[in-house]
Amino acid sequence: MAVLPTYLKTSEMETSGLPCYQKDAMLILSSMGNERIERDAMFTRKKAQRASLRTHLREKYRLPQSEQDENQVQLAGDDIDLPDDLRKMMAEDEDEEEEKESFLNHIQNIQNMDIDTIKDKAQATISELKQTAEQKCILM
Template identity: 70%
Template structure:
């Protein structure tokens, strides 16, 4: 019985982690996960190592979304690639405009 209770608890902890990840990445929820959590008594916490992993990931996401994180992304940008993409986009828009003018 003790082994079964431990097994149910571990399944509920993994289900809780999946629920957190689904919320974070806006994925559809799973009824199976909710059932596993309810079987364990709805009082399921993530183990400390998983809590730490989730917290570290959240801090990293916040740093990337911060103003300084955006500035660092700009500094790491390849300007030649950016110029090529801008030129290609401009050419596509120009061709599309010429095609529309021919139809008129």
């Protein structure tokens, strides 16, 4: 196959008098170049997604950060879309942390209350339950 100059554009190839098979070869080579560019971009995005996952796991488990992962994420720029698994995992982590925080806040509130207040609240709750049960059940 003859090597054609890369500076020839498609419109120039048609008017340059090249044989048909050489024009086809040029089109194939240009499409292969485009596919390679797309493949490289996809590879970079995947690497950035993996780096993002590692960064998240390092933050979650309080491990030392990696400059290589940070550079990979920055290299991809705005092209990063987090994988669905990572999104689900991050949402679950946030929910768990919210539950822990609310539970810990509740425990701290209980510690701040005195025993008499807790007894009063418990007795009030029991009396409310009895009244509700009496209203709903005629046999009691």
